Amino acid sequence: MKKILSIVTLGLLVIACSTTPEGYTINGELTGDVKDGTQVFLKTTDSLRRGLIEVDTATVENGVFTFTGNANSPQLHYLFVDGTRANTAFVLENGTINFKAQKDSLQFAEITGTTQNELFMNYLNGQRELSNMAQSMNEEFKKANATGDTVVIGSLRDEYQELQERGKTMELDYIKENPNALISALILDKIMATKALPEDEIEALYNAFTEEIKNSRPGKRLGEMLAKNKNTKIGARAPMFSGPTPTGEEIALNQVKGKLTLIDFWAGWCRPCRMENPNIVAVYNKYKDKGFNVVGVSLDQKKEVWLDAIEKDSLTWNHVSNLQRFQDPIAQLYNINAIPAAFLLDENGVIVAKDLRGPALEAKVAELLN
Numbered sequence: 001m002k003k004i005l006s007i008v009t010l011g012l013l014v015i016a017c018s019t020t021p022e023g024y025t026i027n028g029e030l031t032g033d034v035k036d037g038t039q040v041f042l043k044t045t046d047s048l049r050r051g052l053i054e055v056d057t058a059t060v061e062n063g064v065f066t067f068t069g070n071a072n073s074p075q076l077h078y079l080f081v082d083g084t085r086a087n088t089a090f091v092l093e094n095g096t097i098n099f100k101a102q103k104d105s106l107q108f109a110e111i112t113g114t115t116q117n118e119l120f121m122n123y124l125n126g127q128r129e130l131s132n133m134a135q136s137m138n139e140e141f142k143k144a145n146a147t148g149d150t151v152v153i154g155s156l157r158d159e160y161q162e163l164q165e166r167g168k169t170m171e172l173d174y175i176k177e178n179p180n181a182l183i184s185a186l187i188l189d190k191i192m193a194t195k196a197l198p199e200d201e202i203e204a205l206y207n208a209f210t211e212e213i214k215n216s217r218p219g220k221r222l223g224e225m226l227a228k229n230k231n232t233k234i235g236a237r238a239p240m241f242s243g244p245t246p247t248g249e250e251i252a253l254n255q256v257k258g259k260l261t262l263i264d265f266w267a268g269w270c271r272p273c274r275m276e277n278p279n280i281v282a283v284y285n286k287y288k289d290k291g292f293n294v295v296g297v298s299l300d301q302k303k304e305v306w307l308d309a310i311e312k313d314s315l316t317w318n319h320v321s322n323l324q325r326f327q328d329p330i331a332q333l334y335n336i337n338a339i340p341a342a343f344l345l346d347e348n349g350v351i352v353a354k355d356l357r358g359p360a361l362e363a364k365v366a367e368l369l370n
Contacts, residue, residue, distance in 0.1 A: 026067040032103035041080040091116035119181040185218040228335035243320030259291025265341040267299040268309030277313040
């Protein structure tokens, strides 16, 4: 009897194990003018998200192609067909993925067969619905504008604003309703980069993700960014750093810290940064004798662009840069993924405000120094 039970138990274990795919198979079907021998390229972003790298290549025969391999975790990939400009985004994960598309309409491909791709297609369908509505409104706006119908124009503007708000709400609702979707992590990554939500709300959404999504590439990146953000939140002691000046010397934050110090992340190529510079110059000139100091951390790549911007904008404070754009170690230490970005420190190096611009910067500096 014990032997029979052992055999049954072993059989159940085999069945349970077999439900988890050991690799992926992409069964592709292309319609349209597709010649035999046409190449299909499987690509994904590199680890630094600076471009696409080729993962594999398949050849079309009789309108079909196949990719096989193993995916450690779900990750966004792209299919390109030789001779076309468009591509198809999908989630590469273990399992059987079915791909159907017209050669000249790859962006409208139908992808089925795995959980993550079903979730991804649901998201895309919702986005396409909003896009179609926006396009329809745009056509109606052109007609109303041509006839001078101000009533319709005003109504369409109100509808378009509502559509924009609906788009924002839709993305947040999608994240909340699908904590097991890779696309949720990608959306949240975009929200975090654009600072469209407060950090505590982003963290709450991230904490609701499944372990699989937290362990995906975008999930890990989000986790790392949130951990770094804790080190640069208001009330935290600012991470110390040093960097090369325009003359090649090395200066540390501790050497130039004043009663109140603004760490300004900017670049000569960044138009919003250059537009904000006159405001920082005005505040600096007004309060520098009272202990206000500025340290500019440039995310430029070309030294001549950096130096030219310093001179043209009359930035007479201390400057450092490793000329590595967003890969600058100081920028990574402060988790900078968009500029301008700024941190206001008190005399003890504690962050008392972040990203103050325009009149808000002077108001805070005046409050703290006076």
